[in-house]
Amino acid sequence: MINVGIKSTRNLFVVIIASMFFATFVLAMAAGLDALNALVWTVLGVLAIWYPGELVADSVAMTSVPLLVADALAAIAFVILTAFLTSVFYSFIRGIDLRQRSTMRKVRRLTGHVIIAPLNSFAETLDQELSEKGVQSVIITDTDREARRMHARGKLAVVGSASSTDLLEAIRVHDAKAVVLCSDSAGENAIAAVTIKTLNKKVRIIARVNHDEDLPKLSKAGVHVVILPEVAAGTWLGGMISEKVLAQAK
Numbered sequence: 001m002i003n004v005g006i007k008s009t010r011n012l013f014v015v016i017i018a019s020m021f022f023a024t025f026v027l028a029m030a031a032g033l034d035a036l037n038a039l040v041w042t043v044l045g046v047l048a049i050w051y052p053g054e055l056v057a058d059s060v061a062m063t064s065v066p067l068l069v070a071d072a073l074a075a076i077a078f079v080i081l082t083a084f085l086t087s088v089f090y091s092f093i094r095g096i097d098l099r100q101r102s103t104m105r106k107v108r109r110l111t112g113h114v115i116i117a118p119l120n121s122f123a124e125t126l127d128q129e130l131s132e133k134g135v136q137s138v139i140i141t142d143t144d145r146e147a148r149r150m151h152a153r154g155k156l157a158v159v160g161s162a163s164s165t166d167l168l169e170a171i172r173v174h175d176a177k178a179v180v181l182c183s184d185s186a187g188e189n190a191i192a193a194v195t196i197k198t199l200n201k202k203v204r205i206i207a208r209v210n211h212d213e214d215l216p217k218l219s220k221a222g223v224h225v226v227i228l229p230e231v232a233a234g235t236w237l238g239g240m241i242s243e244k245v246l247a248q249a250k
Helices: 007-030 035-046 059-063 065-107 121-132 144-152 165-170 186-199 212-220 229-249
Strands: 114-117 137-141 156-159 178-181 204-208 225-227
Touching: 007 035, 007 065, 035 065, 065 144, 065 156, 114 121, 121 137, 137 144, 144 156, 165 186, 178 186, 186 204, 186 212, 212 225
Parallel strands: 114 137, 114 178, 137 156, 178 204, 204 225
Antiparallel strands: none
């Protein structure tokens, strides 16, 4: 399989395909086709799609040497393009698989870690704070794109849901110190908390909540600590103002 993970290899293939496309177009025009027909002929030829001869104004051009050469170049370009796109696809799939396997190997060695789900701005800030304090965390994301972004930053991220028993077992919820549920939905956090408690009754569950009326629901689900971001931010800001701003003003 062609290694298209190397940028120089990808660029080489792009140049080859573009050059053959341009040469095919020029030959089609040399055969007597107008610019529009030559362009369509080239595109369809490279994609190995039959071009109706009725669309060509000059029927003699159909058997001209330049057009036959253009057909041959288009056929070769199609083979190269197919090989290139296939390699890109398999490299992409292989890359995802390798990253996921690498992440799971690291996760299997963890103990006393913190599980954070799902990924959002609140979760990212929390993960950064834990990282600065030397606490390892595993982030559950909703999409492959988010997981790849976190992998690029050296983070342990897996795709799935915090209410999936299979995923929770895979990321060692049995050995986790705490689970932080960051969803905006109290219902989703409650369902995840119930699932987590069935797998590990001792793990500490912390959940984000946006409304006071959701507190009983989360408490019944087994959540030990709830965080109201606005209240926490206001408390922190008030403490900072009183300790630094007002103290300096005295």
